[in-house]
Amino acid sequence: MKHLLSTADLTKAQAIELLDIAEDMAEVRTREVKKLPTLRGRTVVNLFFEDSTRTRTSFEAAAKRLSADVINFSAKGSSVSKGESLKDTAQTLEAIGADLVVVRHSASGAPQVLAQSGWIHSGVVNAGDGTHEHPTQALLDAFTIRRRIHGSSSRGADLQGLTVLIVGDIVHSRVARSNLWLLTTLGAHVTFAAPATLVPLAIDRWPVDVVHDFDEALAVKPDVVMMLRIQTERMRNAFFPTEREYARLWGLDQDRYRGLKPEALIMHPGPMNRGLEISSEAADSAQATVLEQVANGVSVRMAVLYALSALPDADILGRPE
């Protein structure tokens, strides 16, 4: 595995191995010396063409805990889009000596272009591209679910038989897409609940049930409810009449929260719009995994950076001896 572009590229065995490695990376956090020498002398470039605090910080923490050198490149306000200038930027970073490039871009497919164009030789990690994919977010979500469900016996486990409900702005959500592929690969059953205006057109070809009524979707008592952020920055049309109406029809409010089964997980990729897609009661409950997701993000990204630093093109199933 040289690049991580989409969770659709991961086999079940590969996904489980990444999650297993992340388990051991999480253990490092409990030590006095929270650092591993694994990527000493290597350079990880965070190439962020789009605003992000938590993902960039998380990748930076992950790279630093593996002793890599980190260069942060942010193109805020730049008019860089796909094509020549992306190429020039990437080639400049490679000339600086980047071994791995973590890229976030507002254009769907930009990381694929970087990985497959032959412009650069470094490994590429997709840290979110447009409305397409955000694979490390899906991995950390799967990791969080697996840890909550299986606890200390998580190693090697999949998510067979779990029902996961993903709610809200599906059409703009790379998190929903990446989660759909990964959670399905791991054996979970995914349902989307969203107003018809926030569901992508080609959805009937995806392995997912779509429900246009939140309460109907909750009636089957899902194991996991993942609330998506309303992405006002990507909305150029009126996708719903008012925020108040959205909150009433699609928000995880007090009543809906209290109707969940007691062990159901409440997830949110952050940042949360409290009072819009999620109520404070739900967000601050013991069932909510929001802060765990952030902490687990570092472990999962350490696993990904490590995995991409092994001999490229090698089978990820390489045995430890």
Place this chain on the structure above:
Amino acid sequence: MDAVLMQAADIDRALTRIAFEIIEGNKGPEGLVLLGIPTRGTPLAARIAAKISAASGGVPVFAGSLDITMYRDDIARNPLRVTRPTDVPSTGIDGTTVVLVDDVLFSGRSIRAALDALSDVGRPTAVRLAVLVDRGHREFPIRADYVGKNIPSARQERVSVDLAEVDGTDRVVIG
């Protein structure tokens, strides 16, 4: 052509002898922590710890594991190695005598990595090394304190240790 060099009974006798040598070297079972290097060092450490404990009137001896995957010097030259859990006493290893346990001692690179990994976990008073098989061909100035069996081998030969906990059977094979 594969030849079996140690059978289950040979392995058991070697581990018993190592257990007694550890007790003798440590002047008792106190302050001992046995850490196996995964995969096969881990069950060996557990077996030796049980023998030390049994020979010392049931004094508990901690047996855990120390994963060295992230400390190897050849990460970019090899296919991805999956990490294994590191399991050390919750009270830490400071002030203890750690006995590292591995199945085969060859180049010494694994032990080099293990010493690095150990220093990130804590600061033991002393570190010892116990191996079931020493096959020679060292690339580092490292030697074992406790050896189950010395097996002179050619560099290109393959010495493999099978253990019941991992492989379903106990034996040492050269081929």
